[in-house]
Amino acid sequence: MPTLHRHEEEKFFVNDEGRKKSVPSIHDRPTKELSVVVPSYNEEDRLPLMMDEALDYLEKRQKQDPSFTYEVIVVDDGSKDQTTKVAMKYCKKYGSDKVRVLSLVKNRGKGGAVRMGVFSSRGKKILMADADGATKFADIEKVEEGLKNLQPWPNQMAISCGSRAHLEKDSIAKRSYFRTLLMYGFHFLVWFLCVKEIRDTQCGFKLLTREAALQTFSTLHIERWAFDVELLYIAQRLRIPIAEVAVNWTEIEGSKLVPFWSWLQMGRDLLFIRLRYMTGAWQLE
Numbered sequence: 001m002p003t004l005h006r007h008e009e010e011k012f013f014v015n016d017e018g019r020k021k022s023v024p025s026i027h028d029r030p031t032k033e034l035s036v037v038v039p040s041y042n043e044e045d046r047l048p049l050m051m052d053e054a055l056d057y058l059e060k061r062q063k064q065d066p067s068f069t070y071e072v073i074v075v076d077d078g079s080k081d082q083t084t085k086v087a088m089k090y091c092k093k094y095g096s097d098k099v100r101v102l103s104l105v106k107n108r109g110k111g112g113a114v115r116m117g118v119f120s121s122r123g124k125k126i127l128m129a130d131a132d133g134a135t136k137f138a139d140i141e142k143v144e145e146g147l148k149n150l151q152p153w154p155n156q157m158a159i160s161c162g163s164r165a166h167l168e169k170d171s172i173a174k175r176s177y178f179r180t181l182l183m184y185g186f187h188f189l190v191w192f193l194c195v196k197e198i199r200d201t202q203c204g205f206k207l208l209t210r211e212a213a214l215q216t217f218s219t220l221h222i223e224r225w226a227f228d229v230e231l232l233y234i235a236q237r238l239r240i241p242i243a244e245v246a247v248n249w250t251e252i253e254g255s256k257l258v259p260f261w262s263w264l265q266m267g268r269d270l271l272f273i274r275l276r277y278m279t280g281a282w283q284l285e
Contacts, residue, residue: 001282002218004218010116013100013120014088014091015096016091023120024121025119026118026121027214028122031069031122032069032124034124034126035071035118035127036126037114037118038051038074038075039075039113039128040074040076040113041110042081042083043081044079044082046131046132046252048086050130050133051074051090055090055098057137057140058072071097071122071123073100073102074099074101075102075116075117076103077104077112087101102116104116109224109225110227111226115217119217121210125208126208127207127208128208134204134249135203135205136247143161143162143206143207144160146244147243150243153241154240155211157211157238158209159206161198161200161203161232162245163199163244163245163247164200164203164249165246185267186266186267193271193274195232195236197236200244202228202229203247205247215238222272224266225265226273229269229273230269233273233277
């Protein structure tokens with residue numbers, strides 16, 4: 001099982017009054033309907049657009065339905081820019097009950113940042129959303145419908161994944177042959193080694209029940225780009241039902257994915273996932 005380490009500074013968040021408060025735990029009873037976890041690394045430029053869209057949607061939804069409660073957790077993954085400062089402006093505007101900023105001591109990788117946000121969340125459902133705003137936030141209603149259609153949830157566990165698979169033909173037309181070859185190679189490795197039933201494992205728009213998030217992220221080892229694949233591999237091994245739902249998606253400039261080296265790292269991680277679970281080096285709880 002993975003060892004989960006949290007630095008002393010990461011056990012607190014700064015509220016809208018500038019005071020340090022202890023972060024909650026996913027083991028606590030949920031007090032919000034929805035938690036939105038936004039992993040962010042050097043996102044001072046792209047984060048505002050995503051936050052404006054997300055909070056506009058969430059505030060309107062809450063006005064229409066006062067019983068709907070939410071929180072947005074921005075996890076600054078050891079950024080070297082002003083990501084935390086930008087996120088704190090939203091904390092001060094909306095209050096720290098609705099917007100919280102977790103600043104990690106050092107960069108863990110996207111999977112590590114998401115896990116830290118998930119383990120500090122208060123929602124009955126937990127949504128992973130990328131800081132670039134590539135997926136329209138209103139599409140949460142589509143993944144919510146996907147989650148609802150999986151009921152009854154075994155042990156209150158279910159996952160609904162946003163998917164860009166329906167956009168693949170258009171994206172191929174805009175990509176170089178080299179990037180298209182890398183993409184197909186990665187998809188083949190995912191299918192061959194780990195996850196066969198989900199066409200798009202990498203879309204950063206996933207909705208989990210609190211129980212599913214606890215079980216999967218407690219077992220997660222991979223902290224960088226391929227963490228989504230391990231997450232879904234764990235879910236399938238635990239027989240957690242998974243829905244795949246088409247969402248709107250637009251490529252936003254400023255991606256942290258380095259075409260060749262990131263794919264190489266992901267390919268290595270896929271081999272680790274398969275081999276280490278097969279040999280029992282990594283075990284499911």
